[in-house]
Amino acid sequence: MRFGVVVFPGSNCEQDVVHALRYLGQEADYVWHGDTDLSAYDAIILPGGFSYGDYIRCGAVARFSPVMAEVVRFAESGRPVAGICNGFQILAEAHLLPGALLRNEGLKFICKTVPLRVEESVCQWMDHEPGTVVRVPVNHNEGNFICDAETLGRLNANGQVVVRYCEPDGSLLPGSAPNGALDNIAGICNERGNVFGLMPHPERVTDPATGGTDGGAFFTGIVKRLEEVGG
Amino acid sequence: MRADLTPELAPELAAELGLKQSEYEHVVEILGRTPTVTELYMYSLMWSEHCSYKHSKKALRTFPTEGEHVLQGPGENAGVIGVGDGWAVAFKMESHNHPSAIEPYQGAATGVGGIIRDIFTMGARPIASLDSLRFGPLEEPRQRYLFEGAVAGIGGYGNCIGVPTVGGEVYFEEAYAGNCLINAMSIGLLREERLTRAVAAGPGNLLLLIGSTTGRDGIGGASVLASQEFDERAEEKRPSVQVGDPFEEKLLIEACLDLLDGELLVGLGDLGAAGLTSSASEMASRGGVGLDIDVTRVPQREEAMKPFEIMVSESQERMLAVVEPAKLAEAQAVCEKWGLRSTVIGKVTDTGRFVVREGDEVVADMPAATLASDAPEYDPPAERPAYLDEVQAFDVRAVDFGSPAWEPRSLLLSLLASPNICSRRWIWEQYDHQVMLNTMVLPGSDAAVLRIGEPGRGEVTTRGIAVSSDCNGRYCYLEPYLGAQIAFAEAARNVACAGGRPAAITDCLNFGNPEKPEVFWTFREAVRGLADACRVFGVPVISGNVSFYNESFGQPIYPTPTVGLVGLVGNIDRVATASFKDEGDVIVLIGETRFDLGGSEALKLAEGVVAGLPPTLDLQRERDVHETVIELTEMGLLKSAHDCSEGGLAIALAESCITGGIGARVRLAGSMRPVAELFSESQSRIVVSCAPENVMIVTALADRHRVPFALLGTVEGDTLAFEDLFDVPVSELAAAWEPVLERLVGGQVSTEEMAEG
Numbered sequence: 001m002r003f004g005v006v007v008f009p010g011s012n013c014e015q016d017v018v019h020a021l022r023y024l025g026q027e028a029d030y031v032w033h034g035d036t037d038l039s040a041y042d043a044i045i046l047p048g049g050f051s052y053g054d055y056i057r058c059g060a061v062a063r064f065s066p067v068m069a070e071v072v073r074f075a076e077s078g079r080p081v082a083g084i085c086n087g088f089q090i091l092a093e094a095h096l097l098p099g100a101l102l103r104n105e106g107l108k109f110i111c112k113t114v115p116l117r118v119e120e121s122v123c124q125w126m127d128h129e130p131g132t133v134v135r136v137p138v139n140h141n142e143g144n145f146i147c148d149a150e151t152l153g154r155l156n157a158n159g160q161v162v163v164r165y166c167e168p169d170g171s172l173l174p175g176s177a178p179n180g181a182l183d184n185i186a187g188i189c190n191e192r193g194n195v196f197g198l199m200p201h202p203e204r205v206t207d208p209a210t211g212g213t214d215g216g217a218f219f220t221g222i223v224k225r226l227e228e229v230g231g
Numbered sequence: 232m233r234a235d236l237t238p239e240l241a242p243e244l245a246a247e248l249g250l251k252q253s254e255y256e257h258v259v260e261i262l263g264r265t266p267t268v269t270e271l272y273m274y275s276l277m278w279s280e281h282c283s284y285k286h287s288k289k290a291l292r293t294f295p296t297e298g299e300h301v302l303q304g305p306g307e308n309a310g311v312i313g314v315g316d317g318w319a320v321a322f323k324m325e326s327h328n329h330p331s332a333i334e335p336y337q338g339a340a341t342g343v344g345g346i347i348r349d350i351f352t353m354g355a356r357p358i359a360s361l362d363s364l365r366f367g368p369l370e371e372p373r374q375r376y377l378f379e380g381a382v383a384g385i386g387g388y389g390n391c392i393g394v395p396t397v398g399g400e401v402y403f404e405e406a407y408a409g410n411c412l413i414n415a416m417s418i419g420l421l422r423e424e425r426l427t428r429a430v431a432a433g434p435g436n437l438l439l440l441i442g443s444t445t446g447r448d449g450i451g452g453a454s455v456l457a458s459q460e461f462d463e464r465a466e467e468k469r470p471s472v473q474v475g476d477p478f479e480e481k482l483l484i485e486a487c488l489d490l491l492d493g494e495l496l497v498g499l500g501d502l503g504a505a506g507l508t509s510s511a512s513e514m515a516s517r518g519g520v521g522l523d524i525d526v527t528r529v530p531q532r533e534e535a536m537k538p539f540e541i542m543v544s545e546s547q548e549r550m551l552a553v554v555e556p557a558k559l560a561e562a563q564a565v566c567e568k569w570g571l572r573s574t575v576i577g578k579v580t581d582t583g584r585f586v587v588r589e590g591d592e593v594v595a596d597m598p599a600a601t602l603a604s605d606a607p608e609y610d611p612p613a614e615r616p617a618y619l620d621e622v623q624a625f626d627v628r629a630v631d632f633g634s635p636a637w638e639p640r641s642l643l644l645s646l647l648a649s650p651n652i653c654s655r656r657w658i659w660e661q662y663d664h665q666v667m668l669n670t671m672v673l674p675g676s677d678a679a680v681l682r683i684g685e686p687g688r689g690e691v692t693t694r695g696i697a698v699s700s701d702c703n704g705r706y707c708y709l710e711p712y713l714g715a716q717i718a719f720a721e722a723a724r725n726v727a728c729a730g731g732r733p734a735a736i737t738d739c740l741n742f743g744n745p746e747k748p749e750v751f752w753t754f755r756e757a758v759r760g761l762a763d764a765c766r767v768f769g770v771p772v773i774s775g776n777v778s779f780y781n782e783s784f785g786q787p788i789y790p791t792p793t794v795g796l797v798g799l800v801g802n803i804d805r806v807a808t809a810s811f812k813d814e815g816d817v818i819v820l821i822g823e824t825r826f827d828l829g830g831s832e833a834l835k836l837a838e839g840v841v842a843g844l845p846p847t848l849d850l851q852r853e854r855d856v857h858e859t860v861i862e863l864t865e866m867g868l869l870k871s872a873h874d875c876s877e878g879g880l881a882i883a884l885a886e887s888c889i890t891g892g893i894g895a896r897v898r899l900a901g902s903m904r905p906v907a908e909l910f911s912e913s914q915s916r917i918v919v920s921c922a923p924e925n926v927m928i929v930t931a932l933a934d935r936h937r938v939p940f941a942l943l944g945t946v947e948g949d950t951l952a953f954e955d956l957f958d959v960p961v962s963e964l965a966a967a968w969e970p971v972l973e974r975l976v977g978g979q980v981s982t983e984e985m986a987e988g
Contacts (some may be wrong), residue, residue, distance in 0.1 A: 015687020016668045050391040053478025109386050109661045210668045213908020
């Protein structure tokens, strides 16, 4: 299947995502943020980076890029959209996902590989069994997920929490999130499960040459689903 | 022609701008008349130490600069070497010490931004940064402010533009308390045929200024900050520090690489120190042409800027391109795609003159080449400093090693907790060290290893480069010639641990005021040492930077000639890291331990002195040790390789245990007192481990290179045990080593408080 990876001014992980997808045997192309035709793609990924320098607020400017109106339509039609790191922040700003990403609790940028627990969720992207503990790098300054209590209740009740920061054995402690995220939330999806946003970078641990293989299954779930649907 | 200075006023302004009387007279001689304000500013900046290297040029000419890999040696924005299969690597290191000492976040950030511009100016995509940092002791609040601010600035800039920060080093010493060092190294990757030079050519071609607007920021940065010492008025110099915009730089990288891909440019130069003046005059000088610039065309962010301010502004994130008129529209379209301003500000001429106008009025008219090439060259007096006799006379052997301070087990733990040795994780976890998916060895080993290729374009190879930047300033303080050689040796040793054969170096030579004979002597000795080391290894210097005037209140820093070395790795799949891997592996010391406690971290901790003679160094032996380890790596026989440096063998073993999460049982030779065997900083030593069945090959290879070795013991258990001496659980080693920087920096004083204070 064919992925479109959107390039905003200031994106910097688009090449990494494209490499990971091609490593998984998928087709992947760059989509310039000024383009408005997404008809060639089966799935869209908004990659990490610092779109518009993260000025004003992470993702706040990028959500107004011409391509975003199309991304919203694409998502609302039920087709798969994922946002990684800055991409997650953009999806939140565009209200395709609830909540917001605040400055990390320790007020420092964090780049490190952390354990994540895969939750039982409706997310269409994941190919990991629920309960699996994976190791994936985080790399952000604003990854501290927050939402109101009602939204949190809904996320938990609907199976919209996809991955949580955890201890190496998979247990959850109050301080398991390196950034202070609410309920250790590292990634969430919408109710339909087609829109997925996460702070960690699975594309960095897909090709084993770069230090791990736990990331591949963050992309292969959607591939399998679409292939089943397609025939 | 505007005549805005009288013959009486001109020398006064010249003196104020830092031009010596003789230099002013030379300007008058070149022009045949009284200079204008703009001309004086331009000459004073171009002839400042920072831009002209007038005190150092003669010494620098002694460096070997040629070699089989060299595609571009010194003299351009960065040096370039070929790394095989048509790939090339551009790299350079540069200082941003003085701005950082005044405003650490912006100083460090713009240091990173500046060196990265030098790299993509060559047509290379920046792929990695390293940073060599020096501060005073972290117990002082001001030092914590500088350290935290500099690390945040490096991260803030590098993370945003998406270039991984993969390595570097940091030391904390009293000598740097008044003058911290921020040396940033950038590495870029390009196809050989894309190599671009900053040359203006073709009269009639247009000068296109790309990127940010021009303001008054950083005016006189090169002369005010970089070419003077600090005193109590340092804070007043804050307006001379530039402010960085990494987003703009990210766009500049993409736009410039697109412009070069489309073959739309004749030449490309970045605006660094001395801004438009240096960029334009250097490009004209290289091309042997003239330039005609109208400052009113330069987009300005402040009102009523004077021509000289526009010409010398150090506003960041600006590039100057030379474009053929026929390609202008296409070139500007590329800039526009990336949301970048681009403006034609002048043209290339055949007059050989650098003409600056404000509208119709000429405000400067000089022979273009004289700015870049006619700078004076000095041969300053040099005199061996008197302090050397005193510090070298210290007899390390006379130390009372029986005192409690030398109790080996507790000294080992103290050394692990020394800020100069402890884990650097607190630093590198604030840097994106993985983006671009080429970082094969993460920070924390001896050298960073980068894969050659552009994964996002579908080009991946198994070739790599190993990179390290090093300098132990203490050794250079105690014996500059030897210290500089050790800086080279350690960089090469770190790269060898990753299986890299040294290909070329860049350097950043940080010293005090060169007009003081004692300081200049240390500079000359360090250059001589570095040049000799390069010759023994057959490794050229392809780029570099000199930073003088690193003094505060008359006290110079330790001589600090930082070496950034790039080595070639044949097969990245075989690279070993520093950590021990598997139970039962055999630990072998390649090289030999001697009584080398002079200038050591152990001596500093136990006796509180920086004294004695640094470790001796046999460069040929050093090279043989490296060759042994490189060949073993290439054969895929090593499980780990870690060099012995500060803290000696005991620290090397402890670090391999901690990072591997596994213990070791070690038996020392017993030829010297244990503290010497444990903590001597003898050079030319690498601790390796291998599977038991490969030990014979390891030792045979060492024999073949006539390198001494010792079978130290085995990787086992969860304790580092020195037989008949003492043992320490690995968890206790880690608890001493891991949290130090975080604890020292953490919470005791906030950055905001210090900035306000």
